[in-house]
Amino acid sequence: MVSLAVTPKFSVSEFLAVINQSLEMAFGSVQIEGEVSSFKVNHQKYVFFDLKDNEGTVNCFMTVWQLRMPIHDGMRVVARAVPKVTDWGRFSLTVQSVQPVGEGNLRKSFELLRKKLSDEGLFDDSRKRLLPSRPQHVAVISSTNSAGYADFMKIANERWGGVRFSVVNVMVQGETAADQIIRAIEKIESLAELPEVIVLIRGGGSADDLSVFNDELLVRKLASSRVPVVTGIGHEIDTTLCDLVADVRASTPSNAAQLLLPDKQDMIRSIKHQLRGAALQTVRAIDTELELVQTARSSALDGWRQRVDELLGDVQSRIKLISEYDPELALSRGYAMIRGNCAVGEVIEIQTNKALMKARIEEYAERSND
Incomplete structure (x- = not known):
């Protein structure tokens, strides 16, 4: 007995839905590396470009807010995307994120975004805030397993005591790192007791490793932070956009502790x-x-x-x-002192320098002052 295979029948929309479902089940999201061409932005909302290599080209679509680092034609990038067939029957990649590849491309992207944000005034000295002289509450955003974090805490504890540290552990490199750091800042800003300063720490690394600190949304989040920010990212020769927007930029994590806390x-x-x-x-x-x-x-x-x-x-x-007025002096001069009632018939006592006598008064008359 011969079995005849049944050919499935779809409407156009049903067929597109089945194809996209199959692609999603087969691949999910994929990472594709290639060179950017035909880059354009429509209505300041939608981004279109092609990814190509020597043998093929694929169309790409994403929204402007997903483009966290600038790209342009000729730049080599890695795009994380979901493959799909559009309603117009055209195969395309719906891009979720895109990252320049290689030091040269990273530098070009860095300079483009630096100029854009600088023109907006995000790096102006006038918006920089002063740090407290002796902070009592410090928030630290870093990977707690990193050498940079260990260096910061060692120097901080040696320099000053009695400081309360609120530590948020995050990834400091990789595709999800920027979003983790943004959420960490939001978490710190929601604390009932705000810290006096936020320290963002990352040890040394390659340009690719440090590229997370050139993420536009992260840079803007630091610029709008309610709390002054100190960055200690990479080595002294490394400069990121997070460094430029921070209130104070330290050359290393150890230097961040030195700038923040008195010795x-x-x-x-x-x-x-x-x-x-x-x-x-x-x-x-x-x-x-x-x-x-x-x-x-x-x-x-x-x-x-x-x-x-x-x-x-x-x-x-x-x-x-x-x-x-000494009476003895008067007696020595020949005078006498009389005591008693001076009246006729009265007996009186007479004292001289050498004798005491008594006599009766036979006659008495008042002496005239004339």
Whole structure:
């Protein structure tokens, strides 16, 4: 018995749906590397370009907000995309993300985005914020398994104590790293108690490794951060757009700790120096006061001596005056003192220098002052 195969029958839309479902099941998303050509942006919303190599070309479509690093014709990129057949029967890639490949292409993309953001004023010094002199609460965004994070924490703990660190562990390279860092910033900004500063840390690496810090959405997020940002990314020779937009850029993760936190040993030396200076000034002030006191005391003593002499002279004058009223002095001169009631018939007592006598008054009359 012969079996005849049944040929499936579809409408056009049904067929396209089956093909796209099959592509999705077979591939999901794919990464395709190629050279950009025919790049254009329509209505500031939609991006169209072709990816090509020596033997083939494929059409690509994405939205502007998905284009996180600038690309242009001739640039080699890797696109993560989902293959599909459009409603017009044209095979295309719906691109989810695109990343330049190679140091030269990364540099071109970097310069394009740098100019764009610079023209918007995102890198202006006027928008940079000052850091606290001795922060008490610091948020750290980094991979906690990285050497850069370890270096930062080691130096930070050596330089200053009593700092509270809120650490958010993220990927610092790879396709998802930029979004993880953006979510970390949002998490920090939602804290009930905002930290005084955010530190974004990444150790050294290749241009590809550091390209995540040239992501446009990440750079814009740092620019709008509610909290001042310090970056310590790569080595001293490395510069990313995150560095340019940060409030303070450190050359390395270790340098970020040095810029952020004071050195307690330097502080101790400074305090000791200030105390020595204060002690010296105090000694000098005391010496000056003593000199003034001694001068004033000498002047005062002279005044006191003069006053005492004056008082002594006055006392002596008073003593002389008083001595003149001494009754014994009057008796020695031949005078006598009479005691009693001076009236006729009364007995009175008479005292001379050498004798005491009593007598009766036979006659008494008032003496005239004439």
